[in-house]
Amino acid sequence: DQQVKQNSPSLSVQEGRISILNCDYTNSMFDYFLWYKKYPAEGPTFLISISSIKDKNEDGRFTVFLNKSAKHLSLHIVPSQPGDSAVYFCAATGSSGTYKYIFGTGTRLKVLA
């Protein structure tokens, strides 16, 4: 039972345009969400997070949006750069176990120069 779903395994975007990566979750107890970025042969690195008390968090070119009623979050990258090409994972947890994150299967983003 996949509690965190990333339904798009891959996405291609032209350099300079917006990249939108989507993530859906099923557990209404989740209240903290993160995005990680992973390059080949490296471990994932933390990118941005959002608490359920917010519906938006912005950090430079990266913005995460949370729609609690739809149990949906998205990561926007504007403008996209070739160096953003990587696999992006979303992850979620409930406050009862802050270290036990449920990860999605990842979306491979390719930014075309």
Add this chain to the structure above:
Amino acid sequence: GAGVSQSPSNKVTEKGKDVELRCDPISGHTALYWYRQSLGQGLEFLIYFQGNSAPDKSGLPSDRFSAERTGGSVSTLTIQRTQQEDSAVYLCASSPPGGQADTQYFGPGTRLTVL
């Protein structure tokens, strides 16, 4: 400024053999996590160590899996009598005292292939 290191980077073994995977966390990090990523799957939590507390082993998929952390630093994940479904990338992460997952630093992983 060394990050989390893992060894070996790749391991190929025969079904039924035991394997040991090693993780060297960042110095001073009290928390250590093991995850695995099977093909087409997300990262799956396996086990969590925090300081001298009893580890949370709730993610270990079977009793063939065990992990220990010696001296609050290096950790070894052992898989006994490996099966083909154990083939995956095994990732280790560490975080500093008081840190949550957004301060997890991951190693590059060990790719395990069970033939």
